[in-house]
Amino acid sequence: MLTIAMPKGRIMNEALSLFQQAGWPVPLQMELDSRKLVVSIPEAGFTLFLAKPMDIPTYVEYGVADLGVAGKDVLMEQARDVYELLDLGISPCRMAVAGKPDWQPDLHPRVATKYPRIAESYFKEQGEQVEIINLHGSVELAPVIGLAERIVDIVSTGQTLRENGLVELGCIAEVTSRLIANKGSYRLKGEAIQELLNQLEQVI
């Protein structure tokens, strides 16, 4: 039996459609739309845990899930002790720096973000000293109302930036979702994991 931690939200549908194409039966939409957080498909030998995207690497590192699907953004931010097995190529976006087109560096420059570690190491590499302000979402609000001059956040279509009068100032990394594994599970359930990997590789 394989246990797989799936991020609720935008990644899950894409990930499950990939699993389905790879020949794995996936839960009925009805079950996914319910409030259930553990969904088993015993005939296929796997159980899904439906969790918050940011929590997926935690479940996998602690070994309560053998496998998980997580955005590269989350993996970069958390640097968890897990194996990154496969780039699934889904939910593509980029980690970017953005701000108002006429932004000015303040005497004490501030950067708002949901990704404090990524932002900190990026600006350190650039040789810029900034204060990182940690938010939990709607980060584009910060420069609009004067909390920070710049943000570090995910950009996909650019719609959120455009609609808030912001522009992309630099790209930190390209992001897609990855299949990750617990290190112990990878040894103990290697055969089952390898089979899933082979099947997924054929449909990516």
Ligand SMILES: Nc1ncnc2c1ncn2[C@@H]1O[C@H](COP(=O)(O)OP(=O)(O)OP(=O)(O)O)[C@@H](O)[C@H]1O
């Ligand atoms: N606009 C986007 N387009 C494509 N992929 C995205 C976009 N925003 C985020 N992602 C990817 O999807 C993952 C999950 O994002 P999602 O917005 O579903 O969750 P969240 O906002 O972090 O969590 P929640 O709203 O459940 O607290 C991110 O970690 C990233 O890899």
Ligand SMILES: O=P(O)(O)OC[C@H]1O[C@H](OP(=O)(O)OP(=O)(O)O)[C@H](O)[C@@H]1O
């Ligand atoms: O370039 P776009 O296509 O507009 O996508 C980018 C937006 O998508 C994500 O937000 P999300 O919807 O996850 O909400 P959040 O702000 O609560 O994280 C991200 O944080 C950006 O705000």
